[in-house]
Every structure is written in structure tokens, then in C-alpha cells.
Amino acid sequence: MSSFKPAAWPRTLRSQGWFGGTSKDNIYHRSWMKNQGLPADLFDGRPVIGICNTWSQLTPCNAHLRDLAERVKHGIYEAGGLPLEFPVFSPGESTLRPTAMMFRNLCAMDVEEALRGTPLDGVVLMVGCDKTTPALLMGASSVDIPAIVVTGGPMLNGKWRGQDIGSGTSLWQLSEDRKAGKISTEDFLDAEMAMSRSPGSCNTMGTASSMASMAEALGMALSGNAAIPAVDSRRRVMAHLTGRRIVQMVKDDLKPSDVMTKDAFENAIRVNGAIGGSTNAVIHLLAIAGRLGVDLTLDDWDRLGRDIPTIVNLQPSGKYLMEEFFYAGGLPVVIKALAESGQIHKDAITVSGETMWDQVAEVRNWNDDVILPFEKALTQHGGIAVVKGNLAPNGAVLKPSAASEHLMTHRGRAVVFEDIDDYKAKINDESLDIDENCIMVLKNCGPKGYPGMAEVGNMGLPPKVLRKGITDMVRISDARMSGTAYGTVVLHTSPEAAAGGPLAIVQNGDMIELDVPNRRLHLDVPDDEIASRLAAWETIVPVPASGYASLYYSHVIGADKGADFDFLLGGRGKEIPKDSH
Numbered sequence: 218m219s220s221f222k223p224a225a226w227p228r229t230l231r232s233q234g235w236f237g238g239t240s241k242d243n244i245y246h247r248s249w250m251k252n253q254g255l256p257a258d259l260f261d262g263r264p265v266i267g268i269c270n271t272w273s274q275l276t277p278c279n280a281h282l283r284d285l286a287e288r289v290k291h292g293i294y295e296a297g298g299l300p301l302e303f304p305v306f307s308p309g310e311s312t313l314r315p316t317a318m319m320f321r322n323l324c325a326m327d328v329e330e331a332l333r334g335t336p337l338d339g340v341v342l343m344v345g346c347d348k349t350t351p352a353l354l355m356g357a358s359s360v361d362i363p364a365i366v367v368t369g370g371p372m373l374n375g376k377w378r379g380q381d382i383g384s385g386t387s388l389w390q391l392s393e394d395r396k397a398g399k400i401s402t403e404d405f406l407d408a409e410m411a412m413s414r415s416p417g418s419c420n421t422m423g424t425a426s427s428m429a430s431m432a433e434a435l436g437m438a439l440s441g442n443a444a445i446p447a448v449d450s451r452r453r454v455m456a457h458l459t460g461r462r463i464v465q466m467v468k469d470d471l472k473p474s475d476v477m478t479k480d481a482f483e484n485a486i487r488v489n490g491a492i493g494g495s496t497n498a499v500i501h502l503l504a505i506a507g508r509l510g511v512d513l514t515l516d517d518w519d520r521l522g523r524d525i526p527t528i529v530n531l532q533p534s535g536k537y538l539m540e541e542f543f544y545a546g547g548l549p550v551v552i553k554a555l556a557e558s559g560q561i562h563k564d565a566i567t568v569s570g571e572t573m574w575d576q577v578a579e580v581r582n583w584n585d586d587v588i589l590p591f592e593k594a595l596t597q598h599g600g601i602a603v604v605k606g607n608l609a610p611n612g613a614v615l616k617p618s619a620a621s622e623h624l625m626t627h628r629g630r631a632v633v634f635e636d637i638d639d640y641k642a643k644i645n646d647e648s649l650d651i652d653e654n655c656i657m658v659l660k661n662c663g664p665k666g667y668p669g670m671a672e673v674g675n676m677g678l679p680p681k682v683l684r685k686g687i688t689d690m691v692r693i694s695d696a697r698m699s700g701t702a703y704g705t706v707v708l709h710t711s712p713e714a715a716a717g718g719p720l721a722i723v724q725n726g727d728m729i730e731l732d733v734p735n736r737r738l739h740l741d742v743p744d745d746e747i748a749s750r751l752a753a754w755e756t757i758v759p760v761p762a763s764g765y766a767s768l769y770y771s772h773v774i775g776a777d778k779g780a781d782f783d784f785l786l787g788g789r790g791k792e793i794p795k796d797s798h
């Protein structure tokens with residue numbers, strides 16, 4: 218049973234540290250707020266709720282969140298709270314360079330300090346695009362005031378020439394088709410017009426949809442939140458209800474640390490396997506757990522996800538898109554199926570105040586070609602496979618549901634790219650000594666190497682291989698992969714090359730063995746040869762001399778531990794900072 222017990226109400230809230238009383242400081246804090254036309258009784262001790270908004274036109278997936286925030290405000294006012302909306306830095310996946318991941322931790326720092334330094338008793342986290350969801354959960358976890366997630370929802374299905382177009386997944390596929398001469402550039406441009414038909418985040422089970430699902434599976438969003446399309450009126454209802462709920466959460470003092478227990482993370486890991494979720498979820502959940510002091514490791518991902526069938530038939534692993542997932546019943550149907558097979562901690566408390574099981578017990582599956590029965594799963598071994606060996610002493614990950622069965626056990630000759638520029642310079646060269654049996658190795662794309670750990674691990678195949686009709690090869694790197702991508706791709710190899718991991722010393726012609734069933738990644742080079750290569754190794758990655766890049770490079774920890782900053786691990790609480798007025 219959940220051990221959570223609601224706090225007594227009424228009581229004096231944190232916000233009264235600013236707004237309660239008649240001192241000069243209290244009057245100072247209140248009077249400035251009143252320039253927004255707020256009546257005096259709104260400062261009478263009722264819950265003050267932050268609406269932490271990652272709205273930005275530079276994060277197109279979140280560009281509709283101002284509208285949604287208004288719905289949240291309606292709910293907060295109705296429930297007797299005072300809503301105060303504020304912006305935080307918004308790392309947008311499709312626009313931000315070198316990679317949005319480099320700024321996830323910056324966003325999390327922004328959220329943490331904004332929450333601690335202002336008169337907030339609780340917060341609604343408004344997120345959508347890939348990094349915004351983990352960043353806000355990380356920041357809120359560090360402060361540990363009551364918090365609830367509402368996502369912006371996925372875009373409508375792309376539609377092009379009679380077929381559905383999935384965000385990212387179709388782009389990668391069409392790009393390979395153009396390289397192979399199957400479509401023209403004009404065709405590609407025509408498809409571009411049809412890809413993003415509405416507000417919202419990627420409509421595949423990419424990282425954004427995976428993280429929305431993780432927020433729900435962790436218990437941090439209301440049940441059913443993850444899949445509602447951005448433009449469906451029920452998304453606005455969800456925002457409204459979320460606003461109502463956070464007020465009661467503050468009264469009950471239901472905090473992230475009460476909800477995101479080890480059981481909740483175990484639930485989320487299993488759900489990620491069942492949905493065929495993104496490999497990025499591995500890094501983000503490790504980072505969130507790190508803020509809460511929950512003992513979660515890469516091995517937990519392998520142990521818990523190993524035998525979870527992937528039952529959500531969505532791209533990139535399957536066929537459909539988020540719209541169909543919603544119409545089929547969405548994530549609650551998946552959680553119910555897992556719970557009935559003993560794979561969910563049913564008593565985990567959620568932000569609704571109900572247990573996970575209470576929320577899903579009555580739901581039905583409305584389309585069993587979208588949410589499959591276990592016996593018809595896309596793969597019986599979903600989840601995330603963690604491989605280890607002399608090439609990845611701290612581990613590397615692979616998504617079996619997006620990989621090719623015939624490559625899960627493979628020995629091949631390494632074709633090495635020293636960094637992403639080296640790859641781009643060579644991959645289209647017809648004289649490159651490569652065939653479909655080779656293993657492509659990409660170095661220096663980890664957290665320090667890129668920096669930020671770019672989503673380039675699913676390297677496109679060489680044209681001469683594609684022309685044979687081959688669509689997959691084993692690829693190994695310390696990079697990440699877009700959640701919308703697919704292939705037999707070994708990612709997050711740790712330690713990364715730029716930190717002196719063994720990946721750094723792989724040479725063209727070395728033989729590599731990938732054995733996913735036995736969780737093994739082996740460089741078939743004698744130990745003494747590996748040792749002498751490592752002794753002679755020097756990084757080719759320039760060390761940033763100043764600015765945020767320098768902070769990032771100096772303090773980012775390995776992908777196997779969540780790629781957070783070393784100085785942000787653990788929580789720092791909600792104690793009110795000293796006033797300077």
C-alpha cells in the first residue's frame with residue numbers, strides 16, 4: 218500500500234512567507250503583484266500555484282501552450298487557488314543547436330531556482346517537446362513542492378499521397394528513399410508540406426510521446442494525459458482538470474518525492490517497454506531519479522524491461538500514430554494490461570490521489586490492432602537491452618523493438634568515423650570500404666564529445682548498401698538516437714570516447730561482436746593491445762573555454778547515470794531564500 222497520508226488543512230503555506238502579514242516586505246511583495254489587477258483576497262493564504270510554461274515560438278511543439286495555460290488557470294481559480302504563469306527556458310528539439318539535450322540541464326536549473334525563489338506552493342509543469350518534460354520534472358524534483366504535469370499533446374497524423382506521415386520516422390525513411398533514388402527532391406518537398414498539420418509534439422512514439430507516457434506512468438500526470446491530440450477539445454479539458462487538481466495537491470502536500478518512488482520508476486520502465494518507447498527515456502529517468510535520490514541504475518532498465526512485450530503498434534516500432542493510440546484508449550489501457558499480468562505496482566500513488574490501479578481498472582481497449590494483445594506483440598522482448606563488455610564497460614543501450622532480429626547477434630568488421638564530420642565526409646563516398654556486414658562505429662558524440670550528445674547514432678547507411686535494398690546495419694556510438702528513429706543501433710556507449718572510453722580506440726578493420734541475447738558488446742582485440750592504444754589516446758574534442766558550454770563540459774556526468782550535472786544530483790529543497798529588501 219502507498220504510505221502517503223494527506224497533510225492537515227488549513228495550515229500556513231510557503232507563499233505566506235512573501236504575502237502573509239503587514240510588514241514592509243509583505244506589502245512590497247503584494248503591492249507589486251497587484252499591478253496585474255489581482256484583488257486583495259487572492260493573497261489570503263490560499264494556494265499559490267505556478268504555471269511553469271515552456272511556451273516558445275522557437276519550440277514549435279510547445280507554441281500552443283499559452284492557450285492551454287489559460288485552461289489551467291480556470292481550473293486553479295475554480296478550486297480556490299491563485300495561478301501565476303511564468304516562462305522558463307525552452308529547449309526545442311527541432312531548432313536548437315548544437316542539440317537541445319545540451320540545454321536540458323540548463324532548463325532544469327532555471328525551473329529549480331524559479332520555484333525556490335518565488336512564492337509558490339505548487340506548480341503545473343507545461344511541457345511537450347522532448348527535453349522540456351524531463352527538464353521540468355528534474356527541476357521540480359530538486360525543490361519537491363507539489364507538482365503535476367500537463368503535456369501539450371501530439372500533432373494530428375501527417376497525411377501525404379494517401380499515406381500517414383509520422384513525425385521524424387517518415388522523414389528519416391523519405392531521406393533514405395531519396396538517397397536510394399526511389400523519390401525525387403520535389404517529392405520530398407511535397408511531403409514536407411504534409412508532415413506537421415497542427416500544433417503539438419511529434420505524433421510518433423518518439424521521445425516526446427515517450428516522455429509524456431513516462432510522466433503518466435510515473436504518476437505525475439492525470440490518467441489519460443499522454444495521448445490526447447493537441448487540438449482535441451479534451452486536451453483543454455485535461456488542462457482545466459489539472460489546474461483544479463494541483464490546488465488539492467497543495468492542501469494535501471502531495472509532493473514529487475511521494476509520487477516518484479522506486480516503484481513508480483519501475484512502473485515507468487515497464488511501460489516504456491510496452492509502448493516501444495524511446496531510448497532517450499533511459500537517460501531522462503535516470504536523471505530525474507538522481508534528483509530525488511532514488512536508486513535507479515541502467516541495470517534496472519535491462520532487468521525490468523527485458524521480458525516486456527511491445528504491445529503499442531506505433532511508429533517507429535510499428536504502424537500507427539498517436540491519434541490512433543488515443544482513440545484506442547491510450548496509455549491507461551497499456552497500464553491496465555501490464556497490471557493484470559503482474560507487471561505494475563498497482564498501489565503506487567499518483568497525482569490524482571488515487572492509486573495507479575484505481576485509475577485504470579475500468580478502461581477498455583477500443584482497437585486491438587493499435588494496442589495489441591500480448592500474444593500478438595510486436596516483440597516479446599521490448600524494453601531496453603543493456604549490453605556490456607570491453608567496448609562498453611559501463612553499458613550501452615539498444616531498443617530491440619526498433620532493431621532487426623537477424624542482426625541481434627552479429628560479428629562484423631568495424632568501419633570507424635572519428636566524429637560526425639568524419640562520417641558526413643565519408644558516408645557517400647563510393648570508394649568507402651564498407652558492406653552490409655560491417656559495423657559502423659561513430660565516436661565523440663557523447664555528452665562531452667558533441668557536446669550535448671546529439672541524436673546521430675542512427676547513422677544513415679551508405680548509398681551503395683541502400684541500393685542493394687538493405688535497410689539496416691549494426692551501428693555503435695556514444696550518441697543518442699531520436700525516439701522516432703529505428704535500426705539495430707547501439708547507443709550511449711559508456712564511458713564515451715571523449716572521456717577516454719574504449720570506443721575511442723576502435724580502429725578500422727577491428728572485429729566487433731554484438732550479442733544482444735547475452736547482453737554482450739565485445740571488441741575482439743587482445744587486452745594488451747587495447748591497453749596500449751588507450752595509453753596512447755588523446756582526445757580530438759576541443760575543450761570549451763568559456764560560457765555555458767564550458768560549464769556543461771566540466772560537469773556533465775556519463776549517459777549511464779543520466780547526463781545530469783554532478784553538482785545537481787540530489788535535491789536541495791524548498792527552503793525560502795533570505796529576502797534582500
Ligand code: FES
Pocket residue numbers: 278309310311345346347384418419423425
Ligand atoms: Fe518537438 Fe519532436 S521535435 S516533439
